[in-house]
Amino acid sequence: MSNRTLLSLELATPEDDEKPVYLAGNFCDWYPDLTEFEMEKVGKGKYRFNFSPDKNLPEKIEYKYTRGGWDFVELDSYGNSPANRVITKKQGSIKDYVPFWREDGSTASITQLMPKVQVVSESFTIPQLGTTRAIHILLPSDYEQNTDKRYPVLYMQDAQNLYGEGSDYGNWEIDKRLSLLAKQGKGDVIIVAIDHGDKDRFKEYSPYTVEKKGKGMGMKYANFIVRTLKPYIDKNYRTKPEAQFTGIGGSSMGGLISLYAGLMYPETIGRMMVFSPSLWVSTKIYFDITEFFSPINTKIYLYAGGKESGAMIPGVKKIKETIESQHWSTDKVDVKLSLDSRGEHTEKRWGEEFAKAIAWLFY
Structure with missing residues (x-):
């Protein structure tokens, strides 16, 4: 019999049903549903597990909580999978909290706080480009009840990949993530989701001419958002129209055009969500920062992943450095720079960053 004092884990979670909760960790080869490591339910949403004093535990204990499998693992307050929990001591009581759980492989959501998706137009006219585009709007869950309330707005590119069922390329699941933000009092943002132009996506999102791809129409596209779409949204929905409450966001080419639009129209767009921008299109973006950008009250959230391309993180760092070299006051x-050495160029990864960016940009 060992003389080691008991190590116990105490878990609290808002979820309270009949599903069992398990420990998975480096002490059980990370199996997520072993009966030996099922926790005892001791109250409403409260669980406890006592390690046997005879259990041979590693020097550094790493673990996570599951509800019976990796498709039902714990999530953090943004709906993302957190890093492994770590314990270095082998005695006493550890108190943990799990705000949300993955459900059958999907991001957690709160049904009653989900945004209301409406069609602005299936064929909204873009006079600057001589074409039309489907545009949807995601309204906060309380929009129809709080009729005196006004909301900030984020104009997002590549709507097909953002919510609902997503697309063949993936899904940010921003509708679910907004419901989790609403639970924290940070979901009061209107999202205007603009479909991309499919075969015209590159040239519409590119402000620059690229050999073999032709002349970019990004300048006209940015003008459309500022001069045509935003006035329409401000007229027909209860928005806060000022620049500090108006954002633009996207990833890859959508990240590039979002950055460009924010640089060109700082008097209108004061918040930028720029994920993995396609900086390879032209180095002129750095020139535009130094020659044309004149910030008024601007916040920029930059994200890049280490598994996208060798140039992604250095390029995004250079954006931040170029802005800071102008010595504007805060x-x-x-500018906030978020880097993930393991981040891939995927809709899923950008969705994981979305809630953190919203919280920083608007709250």
Whole structure:
């Protein structure tokens, strides 16, 4: 019999049903549903597990909580899978909290706080480009009840990949993530989701001419958002129209055009969500920062992943460095750089970053 004092884990979670909760960790080869490591339910949403004093535990204990499998693993307050929990001591009581759980492989959501998706138009006219585009709007869950309330707005590119069933390329699941933000009091943002132009996507999102791809129409596209779409949204929905409540966001080519639009129209767009921008299109974006950008009250959230391309993280770092080299005060421009050495160029990864960016940009 060992003389080691008992190590116990105490878990609290808002979820309270009949599903059992298990420990999975480096002490059980990370099996997510072993009966030996099922926790005892001791109250409403409260569980406890006592390690046997005879259990041979590693020096550093790593673990996670599951509800019977990796498709039902714990999630953090943004709906993302957290890093492994770590314990270095082998005695005493550890208190943990799990705000959300993955459900059958999907991001957690709160049904009553899901945004209401409406069609703005299936064929909204873009006079600057001589074409039309489907545009949807995601309204906060309380929009229809709080008729005196006004909301910030984020204009997002590549709507097909953002919510609902997503597309063949993937899904950010922003509708689910907004419901989790709403639970924290950070979901009061209107999302205007603009479909991309399919075969015209590259040239519409590119502000620059690229050999073999032709002349970019990004300048006209940015003008459309600022001069045509935003006035329409402000007229027909209860928005906060000022620049500090108006954002633009996207990833890859959508990240590039979002950055460009924010640089060109700082008097209208004061918040930028720029994920994995396609900086390879042209180095002129750095010139545009130094020559044309004149921030007023701007916040820029930059994200890049280490498994996208060798140039992605250095390029995004250079964006931040170029902005900071202009020596504007933080009252005029504030830049947050989020880097993930293991981040891939995927809709799923951008969705994981979305809630963190919303919280930083608007709250």
